Amino acid sequence: MEHIVIIGNGISGVTAARHIRKRSDKKITIVSAETDYFFSRTALMYVYMGHMTFEHTQPYEKWFWKKNRIDLKKGYVKTIEPKSKILHFADGDTLQFDKLIIATGSKPNKFGWPGQDLDAVMGMYHKQDLDKLELYAPNNKVCKRAVNVGGGLIGIELAEMLHSRNIPVTFLVREDSFWDVVLPKGESEIINKEIKNNHIDLRLGVNLKEITSDENGKVKSVIIAETGEEIPCDVVGLTAGVSPNIDFIKDSAIETGRGVKVNRFLETNIPDIYAIGDCAEQHEAIGQRRSIEAVWYTGRMMGETVAQTICNNKTAYKPGHWFNSAKFIDIEYQTYGWVWANQKENESSFYWEHPNNKLCIHINYNTSSKEFLGINTLGIRMRHDFFNRVLNEKRSVDYVIEHLADANFDPEFYKLHEKAIVAKFNQDNNTNIQLKKKSWKRIFQLS
Numbered sequence: 001m002e003h004i005v006i007i008g009n010g011i012s013g014v015t016a017a018r019h020i021r022k023r024s025d026k027k028i029t030i031v032s033a034e035t036d037y038f039f040s041r042t043a044l045m046y047v048y049m050g051h052m053t054f055e056h057t058q059p060y061e062k063w064f065w066k067k068n069r070i071d072l073k074k075g076y077v078k079t080i081e082p083k084s085k086i087l088h089f090a091d092g093d094t095l096q097f098d099k100l101i102i103a104t105g106s107k108p109n110k111f112g113w114p115g116q117d118l119d120a121v122m123g124m125y126h127k128q129d130l131d132k133l134e135l136y137a138p139n140n141k142v143c144k145r146a147v148n149v150g151g152g153l154i155g156i157e158l159a160e161m162l163h164s165r166n167i168p169v170t171f172l173v174r175e176d177s178f179w180d181v182v183l184p185k186g187e188s189e190i191i192n193k194e195i196k197n198n199h200i201d202l203r204l205g206v207n208l209k210e211i212t213s214d215e216n217g218k219v220k221s222v223i224i225a226e227t228g229e230e231i232p233c234d235v236v237g238l239t240a241g242v243s244p245n246i247d248f249i250k251d252s253a254i255e256t257g258r259g260v261k262v263n264r265f266l267e268t269n270i271p272d273i274y275a276i277g278d279c280a281e282q283h284e285a286i287g288q289r290r291s292i293e294a295v296w297y298t299g300r301m302m303g304e305t306v307a308q309t310i311c312n313n314k315t316a317y318k319p320g321h322w323f324n325s326a327k328f329i330d331i332e333y334q335t336y337g338w339v340w341a342n343q344k345e346n347e348s349s350f351y352w353e354h355p356n357n358k359l360c361i362h363i364n365y366n367t368s369s370k371e372f373l374g375i376n377t378l379g380i381r382m383r384h385d386f387f388n389r390v391l392n393e394k395r396s397v398d399y400v401i402e403h404l405a406d407a408n409f410d411p412e413f414y415k416l417h418e419k420a421i422v423a424k425f426n427q428d429n430n431t432n433i434q435l436k437k438k439s440w441k442r443i444f445q446l447s
């Protein structure tokens, strides 16, 4: 029987295994060095914050794996021998495969800072990082201050986590405004305020110079490059982005760049070896997407796609329109299509912000054709299906404004703001667009 081995028990690897099982009787083994069972990485923060236990982050019961004949093997793969199709483990064990799926995810970036490997310096990615955080920052007596290095989604989550236990946090961000490589000015400034309103000591436009050590090899302080200021602290979170976790593959015959190089079918340069999820890098990016996409739903899509191919239904990875969502402390963020941090040529935008500085809507469109290109919202929940259709049908910005009532997910809440949004659009553009009433028919057709 053909043996499919998957390295990585994250969302990508586990989705691939589930879908291969749905379609075939192949022998399946999932290997992971991290945990015995699959868990939701995006929920790690809620464990520290006391909203759920670690067990609650595991969506499948323990019997699920046996019942579905998916073997689980705990161990760290040290090398892959593509020709003889053998995996070598750190403990000396080996495993033979017929087909291999590499789904090894990401690892936190380290940029060679002095002191980056001291005790109590950590990323916030793996379950082991959560355990370390519990050890070094259980409360504000043990951890009098933490410093996060690097703005972005994980940096703000870690700040929120520490803040939930009343641990003072200094947040060093190299950029002049939070996540301004992704968020346009308006959105980024709202998040700056949200961070500061939560009493997190946000330092913009600064770099880490070094992390100093106490006599036991544990972090003592950080020093800021620009000012030389020394900030005493007990924990340092390295949250300056992530990169593919593929160091152990670099010396094999499998082609790598920043990630494991794959074509549209998620095939590597070696027959019968595939890569999916955060660790996969498309030879050529799809449309305007990045060649490496380190997000949850694309990992799941790649898992489903590669399962089709492995089960004799060769299928290309087609992720559709870009969307994403996140939460910045108390503010929900959604994005559909493309709204760039810096507007491109021949693009215009419409921006509305509520006076409370917590809600905004930002629409990007083509200046000459008025085609809708994308939307960001903060604090306002939108309907995915609506924007998928609008992007498929290449509708205009006017259409979106007219149908705002259909676009939003929360009618009661939105009723309060949609008139103000349309009025601002009409004023900015010298138009006279009238809001259409919510069409339940349209919504039910869509969902």
Ligand SMILES: Cc1cc2nc3c(=O)[nH]c(=O)nc-3n(C[C@H](O)[C@H](O)[C@H](O)COP(=O)(O)OP(=O)(O)OC[C@H]3O[C@@H](n4cnc5c(N)ncnc54)[C@H](O)[C@@H]3O)c2cc1C
Residues within 6 Å of the ligand: 007, 008, 009, 010, 011, 012, 013, 031, 032, 033, 034, 035, 041, 042, 043, 044, 045, 075, 076, 077, 078, 103, 104, 105, 106, 124, 125, 126, 154, 157, 245, 248, 276, 277, 278, 279, 293, 294, 295, 296, 297, 299, 325, 326, 327
């Ligand atoms: C704190 C946090 C919050 C996040 N929030 C969001 C969010 O809100 N929305 C969103 O879209 N995305 C979010 N992400 C990103 C998302 O979690 C990842 O994109 C996704 O988990 C990647 O899944 P994956 O299966 O590709 O890899 P992973 O989940 O990283 O799984 C890979 C597994 O492979 C194991 N492994 C690696 N190398 C080896 C080896 N040599 N031998 C054995 N095992 C190995 C790893 O230990 C790991 O268990 C978040 C990430 C983090 C860390």
